[in-house]
Amino acid sequence: MKKVLLLLADGFETFEASVFIDVIGWNLVEGDNSTELFTCGLKKEIKSSFNQRFIVDYLVEDIDISTFDALAIPGGFDVYGFYNDAYDEKFLDLIRGFKTNNKIIASICVGALPLGKSGILKNKNGTVYNNPVRREALKGFGVNVIDQPIVIDDNIITSWNPSTAIDVALLLLENLTTKSNADKIRQLMGFDDRKN
Incomplete structure (x- = not known):
């Protein structure tokens, strides 16, 4: 089983987090059944942008990087405190650990800034x-x-705004599985560019 860690900072954008949850979940149920996603934060309860509350699976200090295959980081809003967590040294150390262990890292929007x-x-x-x-x-x-919507360099995916979110999540899935499997999930979720 390939495990994805979704790293959430206070003030994270729910849409950007949800695409990772859905794509990895759709693959677990409808794809090659090889992926699971877990959430993580600096504290157990994280507030998103617009103040919805979420309980994460793990605290940062409890993570054993060797048990995960990829890290996903959504962006967030400064006004909701995103950079307080995203620039915290424990948050940054976890990112460094995934890079040191040559894991795939995917971010959306300002999720690139803690990277x-x-x-x-x-x-x-x-x-x-x-x-x-x-x-x-x-x-x-x-x-x-x-100056382009999605950039990949050395196993690190960055993107420029929420409109890229589904493509980033599907790229992450492709890197964890195969292009044909990611294309299948894209089609099943209705993101295959067909005009209805």
Whole structure:
């Protein structure tokens, strides 16, 4: 079984988190049945952007990285405290641990900023929310910011806004399984570009 850890900061965006939950879950039930997703945070109860409450499966300090195959990080809103958790040293250390262990890391929107702050994107290509302030912040971490919706460099997926979320989750699934399996899930979920 391939295990994905969804790392949630206070102020995370629920839509960006939900695509990982759904794609990995759809694969568990309707795909090759090989993936499971677990949630993690700095504390047991995490509030999303817009203040919905979530109880995570694990605390950061309880994670054994060797038991996971990938890390997924949704973005979030500054006004809801996203960067308080996302820039916390324990949060960043977990990211570094996944990189050190050569695991797949996928982020959506400003989820790329803790990757940048952790140092794992230094001198690599990446992208982030297509807003000048966020792009400059990512550049400030030594990242070569590319002007495109999704960028993959060295097992690290970054993207620029919520519209890319489903594609990032499906790319993560493709990397964990196969392209044909990810395409099957895309089609089953109705994201196969067919016009109805």
